[in-house]
Amino acid sequence: MAIFASPVTLIPATPQRLWGAPAVANFALGGLGAGLYLAAAAAAVLGGSPAIALAGWIGPALALAGLAAVAAEAGRPLRGARVVRRVRTSWMSREALLGGAFIALAVADALAPVPALRLLASLAAGGFVVAQGLLVRDARGVTAWAVPAMPAVFAASAATSGVGALLALEVAGGRPLTGALLGATLAILALAMVVWLGYVTWSDDEAFREATRPLREGASAVAVTGGGYVLPFALATAALVSGLAAPALVAGALMALAQVHAKWLLVVGAGRLWPIALRSLGLQRRPS
């Protein structure tokens, strides 16, 4: 009598359908907004860049748009204020609180600049991004999300898109690009690509590998890795060497756009529910 392999997969993995474009908007715009604010705040402190004057409005506006989009996705959006009730256990509550704090503090700093406000807004922005990663990590029903690397993935994504947007803002504002900014861009790109590649190859588990296949293979994967890391790295290097602004502008735009695409892939493409398997079922062949 042959015994079927254990565990036996009884119901195959299927796509999760509850979180769609609004959730992507929240994660993508939240990461972009918080990342841009953090990058601009750092550039203001380290290089005296004035970009924070604009980023101080754009960053919180993007985060607010993301939160508004995801609130509209809820079945009872008018009860939205209740999502902050379980700060003790739920990363969604913490994300909402940190996102709200970031928006309020950043706007307050934009209206009446105070170093302490900007520092607090920056801390809230960082916490907001990490909270989004932890929120996704706690979604234990989705194979590709429930991995410890998820906060690092979200932090790296926010840093990449934020620095990319800052780069584009600096060029659009006609300001000369500093070697420090381009060097930081290259370092963040390299680090973020390592984090991304580490995530998509995180586990040898068959369900994880199958769920994350869209992140590793095909045109979409090329768009994220090639268009979001490799090409911007080459363009930023070219800008650093040549002093030209155009390659930096393209690199910045690619960095921001590719991270939006990566979030889409992560939520929609790789968002597959665990296959249902029964371990130790011990099913045996029945004589026919």
Added chain:
Amino acid sequence: MRWGMVIDLRRCVGCQTCTVACKQEHGLPAGVQWRFVADCEIGEYPDVRRVFLPMACMHCADPPCVPVCPTGASRRRDDGIVWIDDAACVGCGYCAVACPYRARHLVAEPAGHFAVATPSERATARPERRGVMTKCTFCKERVDAGRAAGLTPGVDQDATPMCAVACIAGAIVFGDLDDPASRVARMVAGGAVALMPECGTRPSVYYLAE
């Protein structure tokens, strides 16, 4: 006390009576099923088997859906029943993506089976459930009312979840897992296994295979 269920896969014939009984008992709208019986074909020719797998909320002792809930609508009672407070749920779906067993469902729209709601649909409509997450409750109202009347859930039908009552094959057994004398506890001791124990959720629903 910890309410639990053992499903004997050797007895299940895949008739979906439990599915229908649950829908009827709870007045579930079209497209929403708190439980279903998966018709699974496993193996490769000639070693092929057909298995019917009744699925519903596992009422986990360590439910991943409860701590993630941002409003506190998802709760676990002291007797192990995991439930959702309709009035507190915002319908964000976080609990659904946190559940490894696909047990939670969003009632998006009050859809009927036909263009116009039938008298029975109107009679069982639960507007408070629109836009919120829903799931199997182990028929907690029946269990609670039965216990208040001095009945024993799992033994007396009026205090037992409808799926177990309706099962034509006696494949669904309900009872107190903490009572070693109960039938469910004896079945668990006799080799019933939990679904995907590697998730670490400690389900209260077990399966008896071969």
